[in-house]
Amino acid sequence: MEIKLPQSLDSQTVPLFERSVRQALKREQVVLEGSALTSIDSAGRAFLMEASGYAEKSGQTLILQSFPEKLKQELSSLRRAEIPEKENTGHQNLPESLGAFAFDVFSDVKTMFYFLSESIYWSTFGRVDKNRLRQKGTALQLLRLGSDATGIVFILIFLIGFTLSLQSAMQLELFGAGIYLAAGVGFSMFAEIGPLLTAIILAGRSGSSITAEIASMVVAEEVKALRTMGINPIQYLILPRFQAMSIAVPLLTFAASVMGCFAGLLVAFFYLEISPVVFLENLQKAVNLPLILKCLFKSLVFGWIITLVACQKGFTVRGGADAVGSATTSCVVFSISGIILADALFSFVFY
Amino acid sequence: MILSVRDLKAGYGKKIILESISFDVQPEEIRVILGGSGSGKSTLLNNILGLERARAGEIKFLGVKLRAGIDPVPNSVRVKTGVLFQGGALLSSYTVSQNIALPLSIHRPELPAPVVQEMVAEALNKVNMLHAFHKLPSELSGGMKKRAALARAIILEPQILFCDEPSAGLDPITARSLDDLLLELRETLHLSVIIVTHELESIKAIGDKILFLSSGKVLLDDTLENALHSAVPEISDFFKRIAPKENDEKNNVNFNFR
Ligand SMILES: Nc1ncnc2c1ncn2[C@@H]1O[C@H](COP(=O)(O)OP(=O)(O)O)[C@@H](O)[C@H]1O
Numbered sequence A: 001m002e003i004k005l006p007q008s009l010d011s012q013t014v015p016l017f018e019r020s021v022r023q024a025l026k027r028e029q030v031v032l033e034g035s036a037l038t039s040i041d042s043a044g045r046a047f048l049m050e051a052s053g054y055a056e057k058s059g060q061t062l063i064l065q066s067f068p069e070k071l072k073q074e075l076s077s078l079r080r081a082e083i084p085e086k087e088n089t090g091h092q093n094l095p096e097s098l099g100a101f102a103f104d105v106f107s108d109v110k111t112m113f114y115f116l117s118e119s120i121y122w123s124t125f126g127r128v129d130k131n132r133l134r135q136k137g138t139a140l141q142l143l144r145l146g147s148d149a150t151g152i153v154f155i156l157i158f159l160i161g162f163t164l165s166l167q168s169a170m171q172l173e174l175f176g177a178g179i180y181l182a183a184g185v186g187f188s189m190f191a192e193i194g195p196l197l198t199a200i201i202l203a204g205r206s207g208s209s210i211t212a213e214i215a216s217m218v219v220a221e222e223v224k225a226l227r228t229m230g231i232n233p234i235q236y237l238i239l240p241r242f243q244a245m246s247i248a249v250p251l252l253t254f255a256a257s258v259m260g261c262f263a264g265l266l267v268a269f270f271y272l273e274i275s276p277v278v279f280l281e282n283l284q285k286a287v288n289l290p291l292i293l294k295c296l297f298k299s300l301v302f303g304w305i306i307t308l309v310a311c312q313k314g315f316t317v318r319g320g321a322d323a324v325g326s327a328t329t330s331c332v333v334f335s336i337s338g339i340i341l342a343d344a345l346f347s348f349v350f351y
Numbered sequence B: 001m002i003l004s005v006r007d008l009k010a011g012y013g014k015k016i017i018l019e020s021i022s023f024d025v026q027p028e029e030i031r032v033i034l035g036g037s038g039s040g041k042s043t044l045l046n047n048i049l050g051l052e053r054a055r056a057g058e059i060k061f062l063g064v065k066l067r068a069g070i071d072p073v074p075n076s077v078r079v080k081t082g083v084l085f086q087g088g089a090l091l092s093s094y095t096v097s098q099n100i101a102l103p104l105s106i107h108r109p110e111l112p113a114p115v116v117q118e119m120v121a122e123a124l125n126k127v128n129m130l131h132a133f134h135k136l137p138s139e140l141s142g143g144m145k146k147r148a149a150l151a152r153a154i155i156l157e158p159q160i161l162f163c164d165e166p167s168a169g170l171d172p173i174t175a176r177s178l179d180d181l182l183l184e185l186r187e188t189l190h191l192s193v194i195i196v197t198h199e200l201e202s203i204k205a206i207g208d209k210i211l212f213l214s215s216g217k218v219l220l221d222d223t224l225e226n227a228l229h230s231a232v233p234e235i236s237d238f239f240k241r242i243a244p245k246e247n248d249e250k251n252n253v254n255f256n257f258r
């Protein structure tokens, strides 16, 4: 087959005959007649290289006939850019990917326990260790991770408490048992809703911010820089957040549970016309010290789950800005799953 | 001997990047690490600094003998080591002055605040960055970030300074002034410098000795003079600034002209 090339071999003209040349090269010799040719652009050069590679593969010849001398020289100096073979990332079948997932989760959890033991050590016995960093970040983190979250926690728990109380009140009233509202609301607030809701809000708010902050430091080599300055990143970054969350989460949970009970009190007063004094007397009977202690312990564990998942996701991030985003996402997903799982375990043990 | 590396082996996952690297650095020596892109120069620095876990080898670092990848680099060595990262790696939530004061606040907590201020100002002045004292890293240009990071790296008066491509992404004038700065710091602080750079001018201006890496091995460990006149093709090619791949005959396209 012989094709007469136009004046200019460029991105406009190449598509006109690229396909027919390619197909012709499967069967026969192709002659490209270039006497009219004056210029070739990058698309044209790529076309000629592709065609010559194609000819080589199929054992046919590609002949460039009467090309201008200038273009001949230009083409002779071309080198083919060899596209490297794709590295075998290993296509995985279902059991393999399940296994890999389990292994990842296992090593994530291992890292979290490592962070937990380090944090507990440096918060207790490590206070006299000579390698201890004198960092003063805890107060700031307490403010950022705890205090600043108070508003949103209060508003949400009030709304939930209100809805829950109203619905319970309607049901209880049918049986003339409105007086039990206080006990019901009090118990569910301290035993379940207070700790769980606070932890979930904090996982979304404070946990994600911990991950995002640490992950972007890792990505920008800031954590490496800290290490070269002899600043232990666990003590400098994790410890203040761990301590702040260990204090903030139980306190916030307690305050939130009280807030939820207050919503119940309003419902009792306005809807059931039970006086606050009677409500509080009944509340007192239901909410005893063991319940409060369980509530605080549970929320402490939730706080640790949030912090450790967040720090682990932040520290193990690899890659660029996109990796920071996915680390944050997986922090929220994993910490909320962890909290709900732990909550289920607690219900077995406690109640 | 400030630094002595023996048979260092390193890699990522299953991939071995450095087979067996050995070299020494003398006091006040400026040692340039050369090699093509991806030859493992950054990997070498990271493994010496204990930022990656080496596979094998031994490193004698400021008189402390360490089994690479096993013994952590002790803080006593860390405080005498300055590192200048490619992008500066200033902490983005701190101002320039807070960044530079950070090593002091951790390792010299007994210093009163006014003295720290003074030291920070002094260090910033050395790198000609005093005007950025209160700025955030995000408000600085690439060259300014690197100079600020250099101030942070020298604030504890280290004995050895590691720089990974300090002039990458800088205009030639800023790059030259960074070279002058390094030479000056060597005079005043009696530093040894280990530097990765591709700038021929920098190499000629500051290099005492060259370490040339190729396929995970040391291809050359010699003075600048000898390296520049080396007969090893890969090295002379490198100095001619010809990337070896583009010169490869095997990818020739043979057109049939008629
Ligand atoms: N974190 C990493 N994970 C896997 N491979 C890496 C990593 N960092 C670098 N490499 C690989 O190691 C080799 C050496 O990289 P590097 O030391 O950064 O080279 P350079 O000499 O350009 O600094 C390259 O092939 C690179 O792809």
Ligand SMILES: [Mg+2]
Residues within 6 Å of the ligand: B041, B042, B043, B164
């Ligand atoms: Mg590099």
